[in-house]
Amino acid sequence: MSISDGIKIIDETKKIAKDHHDKNLNEQIINLQEYLISLSEENLELQNQINELKSKVEIPEDIDIDNDGFIVKKGDDRKYCPGCWNKERKLSLMPRKGIDRLGVHKYSHRCAACGTIVDTETENY
Secondary structure, eight states, rough: OOOHHHHHHHOOOHHHHHHOOOOOHHHHHHHHHHHHHHHHHHHHHHHHHHHHHHHHHHOOOEEEETTSSSHHHHHHEEEEEEEHHHHOOOOOOOOOBBBBBSSOOEEEOOTTOOOOOOEEEBBBB
């Protein structure tokens, strides 16, 4: 049974109560109607929270991680920050050119948004 079904039942009950001219019954029906409306609002809020949590947990089918540790999208040659993705599900672009900061031909690509560093064997991706 849905909330709209409950509202229909209340409406029918209100008609019956009106025919019997029972003030107490009418007041109780109004209380029940208000309670049902508050449940409906709470249900809507919970559904929104569920959808928000799902968007944070579910990984779209076109998102993957490559062998270097970058987040990648199918059909897109750009690479994205794994830190930003894991923390906030945001796709922040990583620089294409890495810096040889260690002097051993390991190249570091640093995310401008969060500072996450991905080390690779190649200078450019």
